[in-house]
Amino acid sequence: xxxxxxxxxxxxxxxxxxxxxxLDDVSISLEAGEPMGLVGESGSGKSMxxxxxxxxLPPGASVVGGEIRFDGRNILTSGPGGRFDQxxxxxxxxxxxQEPAIALNPVMKxxxxxxxxxxxxxxxxxxxxxxxxxxxMDSVGITDPDRRAxxxxxxxxxxxxxxxxxxxxxxxxxxxxxxxxxTTALDVTIQAQVLDLFRTMHQDEGLGLLYVTHDLAVVAQxxxxxxxxxxxxxxxxxxxQEVFDDPQEEYTRRLLTATPRIDEGVDDxxxxxETR
Amino acid sequence: MxxxxxxxxxxxxxxxxxxxxxxxxxxxxxxxxxxxxxxPLPAFLRRHNLQLxxxxxxxxxxxxxxxxxxxxxxxxPNRQDLLNTFAPSSIAHxxxxxxxxxxxxxxxxxxxxxxxxxxxxxxxxxFILGTILGSLAGYFGRWVDxxxxxxxxxxxxxPFYVLVIVLVFVMGxxxxxxxxxxxxxxxxxxxxxxxxxVLVLREQEFISACRASGLSTPRILTRHIIPNTVSxxxxxAMSDIVLNIGVVVTLSxxxxxxxxxxxxxxxxxxxxxxxxxxxxxxxxxxxGFAVVIVSFALALIGDGLTNTLKPKR
Numbered sequence: 001x002x003x004x005x006x007x008x009x010x011x012x013x014x015x016x017x018x019x020x021x022x023l024d025d026v027s028i029s030l031e032a033g034e035p036m037g038l039v040g041e042s043g044s045g046k047s048m049x050x051x052x053x054x055x056x057l058p059p060g061a062s063v064v065g066g067e068i069r070f071d072g073r074n075i076l077t078s079g080p081g082g083r084f085d086q087x088x089x090x091x092x093x094x095x096x097x098q099e100p101a102i103a104l105n106p107v108m109k110x111x112x113x114x115x116x117x118x119x120x121x122x123x124x125x126x127x128x129x130x131x132x133x134x135x136x137m138d139s140v141g142i143t144d145p146d147r148r149a150x151x152x153x154x155x156x157x158x159x160x161x162x163x164x165x166x167x168x169x170x171x172x173x174x175x176x177x178x179x180x181x182x183t184t185a186l187d188v189t190i191q192a193q194v195l196d197l198f199r200t201m202h203q204d205e206g207l208g209l210l211y212v213t214h215d216l217a218v219v220a221q222x223x224x225x226x227x228x229x230x231x232x233x234x235x236x237x238x239x240x241q242e243v244f245d246d247p248q249e250e251y252t253r254r255l256l257t258a259t260p261r262i263d264e265g266v267d268d269x270x271x272x273x274e275t276r
Numbered sequence: 277m278x279x280x281x282x283x284x285x286x287x288x289x290x291x292x293x294x295x296x297x298x299x300x301x302x303x304x305x306x307x308x309x310x311x312x313x314x315x316p317l318p319a320f321l322r323r324h325n326l327q328l329x330x331x332x333x334x335x336x337x338x339x340x341x342x343x344x345x346x347x348x349x350x351x352x353p354n355r356q357d358l359l360n361t362f363a364p365s366s367i368a369h370x371x372x373x374x375x376x377x378x379x380x381x382x383x384x385x386x387x388x389x390x391x392x393x394x395x396x397x398x399x400x401x402x403f404i405l406g407t408i409l410g411s412l413a414g415y416f417g418r419w420v421d422x423x424x425x426x427x428x429x430x431x432x433x434x435p436f437y438v439l440v441i442v443l444v445f446v447m448g449x450x451x452x453x454x455x456x457x458x459x460x461x462x463x464x465x466x467x468x469x470x471x472x473x474v475l476v477l478r479e480q481e482f483i484s485a486c487r488a489s490g491l492s493t494p495r496i497l498t499r500h501i502i503p504n505t506v507s508x509x510x511x512x513a514m515s516d517i518v519l520n521i522g523v524v525v526t527l528s529x530x531x532x533x534x535x536x537x538x539x540x541x542x543x544x545x546x547x548x549x550x551x552x553x554x555x556x557x558x559x560x561x562x563x564g565f566a567v568v569i570v571s572f573a574l575a576l577i578g579d580g581l582t583n584t585l586k587p588k589r
Contacts, residue, residue: 056487090491108500116489117486
C-alpha cells in the first residue's frame with residue numbers, strides 16, 4: 001500500500017477575477033522509499049500540491065474535492081472536528097523549502113530551530129534538545145556540529161543552511177519528505193552534495209520523497225518515477241526511464257527537449273516557441 | 277580648501293626647512309588627493325555605535341548621580357527652613373534653597389529618582405500589552421485584528437493629554453494613577469508597530485517552515501514571531517520613556533501627578549517659574565536642564581539601538 005496517496009484532489013481559489021481552479025483532479029501515489037519527481041513550469045500547481053498535502057493552502061484557496069490519504073487515513077478530514085489533521089506535520093510528512101536563507105528564523109540559533117518542534121512535542125530539556133540537534137546535524141554531514149548548532153543562520157553558508165533545513169525536516173522521523181526545489185538556490189557543487197544526501201536518505205531510511213523541481217537533470221539523478229504537471233493537472237506519470245525515453249504527451253516531449261544536453265545540440269523549438 | 281589648512285600646519289610643525297622631504301614624500305605617495313582628507317570619524321562610527329555609546333554614557337551618568345547622590349547629600353528634601361529661603365549656593369546647600377528653604381540639590385536628586393522610575397516602569401506594561409495585542413492582531417487577522425485595531429483607533433482618537441488628565445482626575449492623583457493612565461494610552465503605539473512587523477513576518481517562509489514541522493501556534497508566536505518584532509518595540513520604548521518623562525513632569529507641573537510634598541522635577545519647575553521674575557533662575561533651570569539631558573540621551577540610545585538591533589540575515 002502506498003504511504004501517501006493524493007486521490008483526485010481538486011482545489012479552487014477565490015481571487016479578484018472570481019473563482020479559479022488551481023488543482024484539477026490531481027492524483028499522486030507514493031510508496032515508502034520511493035523518490036518521485038514532480039516537474040512542470042512555474043504556476044503549474046506543483047507547490048500548491050505540496051501545500052495541500054500539509055494543509056497550508058493560502059487564504060482564499062480551498063479543497064473542493066478528492067482525498068489525501070496518509071497510511072490509508074484521509075488526513076483532510078481526520079483531524080479534530082473533521083478538519084485537516086495537523087498532527088501529521090513533522091511526524092508523518094515534512095517539508096524542505098526552496099530558499100534556506102529565508103526559511104530559517106534569523107534570530108534563533110540553528111540547533112534550537114532543528115529541535116524546536118520535537119522539543120515541544122516530547123518535552124525535551126535544553127540539553128537533550130541540543131544533543132539531538134548535534135546528532136541530526138552530524139547525520140546530514142555538517143562538520144563540527146556541536147559548534148555549528150550554536151550559530152545563527154547568517155553565520156552559515158547556503159549549503160550549510162540547506163543541510164540545517166533538512167536536519168530540521170528529519171528531526172521527527174517523518175515517513176514522507178516533500179521537497180520544494182531545495183537545490184535551486186544552491187550552486188552546482190553544493191547541489192550535488194545535497195542530492196547525495198537525499199539519495200542516501202530515501203535508500204537507507206525508506207523515506208518517501210516527493211521532489212518538486214523544474215530541473216529535469218535533478219530528477220534524472222535522484223528519482224525513480226516522475227509526474228509532469230501542467231495547468232493544475234497531472235499530464236503524465238510513469239517510471240523515470242520510460243517517460244524519459246518515450247514520453248506519451250506532447251508537453252512532456254517539449255519539456256524534455258527544452259533541457260539542453262551535453263551530448264546533443266540545443267534544440268530550441270520546444271517550449272520557447274510557445275511563449276514567443 | 278582643505279589643502280591650505282593642512283599644509284601650513286605641517287610646515288608649521290616641522291618649521292621652515294625642517295623636514296621638507298618627508299612632507300613631500302607623504303603627499304606624493306598618496307594616489308588620490310581626496311582620500312588624504314577623509315576624517316577618521318566615519319570609520320570609527322562604523323566600527324563603534326557612537327550614538328549608542330554617548331547616549332548610554334550620559335544616561336548612565338545621570339542614573340548614577342540619582343542613585344548614589346542622595347548618599348552624599350543627606351539633607352531631607354522636604355525639610356523646610358523658612359528663615360533661609362532663596363539662599364544662594366553655599367557649602368551647606370550647593371544649589372541653594374527654594375521658596376520654603378528646602379535644599380534644591382536634595383530635591384533635585386530625590387525628584388529625579390521618582391520621575392525616572394515612574395517613566396521606566398510605565399513603559400513596561402504598555403510594551404508587554406502592546407506586543408501581545410499587536411502580534412495577535414497581526415497573526416490571526418480577520419475579526420481579532422478588527423477588534424484590537426479599532427480599539428486602538430478609539431484610544432488614539434482622544435487627544436493624549438486630555439485622556440490622561442481625565443483618567444488621573446477620575447482616579448485621583450498619585451503614582452498608581454499615572455501608571456494606569458499611561459498604560460491605557462500608550463500600548464496603542466506598540467500594538468501598531470508590532471502588528472505591522474507581524475504582518476510582514478507571517479508571510480515569511482520560516483514561519484511556513486515552522487508550521488510545516490508541526491509547531492503549535494502559541495509556540496510559533498512566542499518563539500518565532502515575537503522575538504523577531506521585539507527589537508522594534510525596544511527602540512520605540514526608548515522614545516516612549518522620553519514621552520513618559522514628559523507626561524509625568526507635565527502632570528506634576530499641573531498638580532495632577534506626583535503628590536506634594538514628594539519632590540519631582542515637574543513640581544520643582546512649577547514652583548520655580550513663579551520666582552523667575554525675582555531672579556531665582558536656578559529653581560527652574562536645574563530640573564528643566566535635567567529633563568532635556570535625559571531625553572537627549574534616550575533619543576541617542578534609541579537611534580543607536582536601531583542600528584544594532586536589526587536582525588541579521
